Amino acid sequence: MxxxxxxxxxxxxxxxxxxxxxxxxxxFQLTPMGKHSLGSANHLAVLAEDYLELLGTDVPGGALRPDIASYPVGLNGLVFRTEDAATLSAALVSRGVPALPAQEFHRPVDLPDGTRDEARFRTTRLDRAAAMDGRIYWCEHLTPQHVWRREWQAHPNGALSVARVLVSARDPERQAAIFRRMFGEAAVAPGEGGRLLLPCGPAAVEVAPHAAVRAELGGAAPDPAERGDHMVLIALRVRDLAATGALLRARGIAAAARPGGLRVAAEPALNVTLDFLG
Structure with missing residues (x-):
């Protein structure tokens, strides 16, 4: 698939x-803070079919979940969709992909009618040594109605969906090889200048050599923070690019014009470069 x-x-x-x-x-409009049964906390920026997740602890100086404790501030999680995490885990292992057993967890969520329920998930993760310096996993949404709620999908900046994820890699072919094992030989397409592309529905993951990423992002690039191959940029489609630019200017956020969009440089709170595309 x-x-x-x-x-x-x-x-x-x-x-x-x-x-x-x-x-x-x-x-971005964020959901109320959620607290996972695994011990972490999050906020979401829910888009039309995907979303951005802020993940950490709700307590300043508090202990982090062991599997995320070693990661710095930044874009570290690349998550694909699955309808059956347990079956997927077995299928991946049979293809020589170092997938871990499926894991189920939940977090409470307040509903519009004043009641409370649980948002429940089942995930299949790759062994962290298998690919880039980050987490790759699949998420099965057992209660998608508790994530994609219409009232959470209207963002002042007009964000609609993720268009591009950029990975900076010493050797893009190494990352492409694991993608082929995960999704099949035809899943990865060649790009320009040694780049490789993994189309993911309306979005694409692009893996580029470190030098090409430095040339593209310059001073807008995030701090690697001792990561090796790592994700550096998210590009988002917006409803009205002029309106997005006006909002950013009104809020004192510098956004450099680029072909077809605007670029906001990485800064310490998020440590990721953001593109807004018309």
């Missing part, structure tokens, strides 16, 4: 309030 992007995870460690404030300043 071709890959479909489910969501992207921005680790904010114990700086949840700072990360959330920056996201809201950028024009």
């Amino acid at each position: 071709p890959p479909v992007l489910d969501h992207l995870v921005l680790d904010v460690c114990d700086r949840m309030a700072e990360g959330a404030a920056r996201m809201e300043a950028l024009g």
Whole structure:
């Protein structure tokens, strides 16, 4: 089955309030804080079919979940969609992909009618040594109605969906090889200048050599923070690029014009470059 992007995870460690404030300043509407049964906390920026997740702890200086504790602030989670995480895990292992057993967890969610329920998920993760310096996994939404709620999908900046994820890699072919094992030989397409593309529905993951990423992003690039191959940029489609630009200017956020869009440089609260595309 071709890959479909489910969501992207921005680790904010114990700086949840700072990360959330920056996201809201950028024009995203965030969901109320959720607390996972695994011990982490999150906010979501829910888009039409995918979303951005701020992940960390709700307590400044608090302990982080063991599997995310070693990651710095930044874009560290690339998450694909699955309808059956347990079956997928077995299928991946049979193809030589180092997938871990499926894991189920939940978090409480308040409903519009004043009652409370649980948003429940089942995930299949890759062994962290298998690919880039980040987390790759699949998410099965057992209660999608508790994530994609219409009232959470209207963002002041007009964000609609993820269009592009850029990975900076020493050797793009190494990352492409694991993608082929995950999704099939035809899943990866060649790009320009040594880049490789993994189409994921309306989005694409692009893996580019470190030098090409430096040339593209320059001073807008995030701090690698001792990561090796790592994700550096999210591009988002917006409803009205002129309106997005006006909102950013009104809020004092510098956004450099580029062909077809605007670019906001990485800064410490999120440590990821953001493109807004018309």
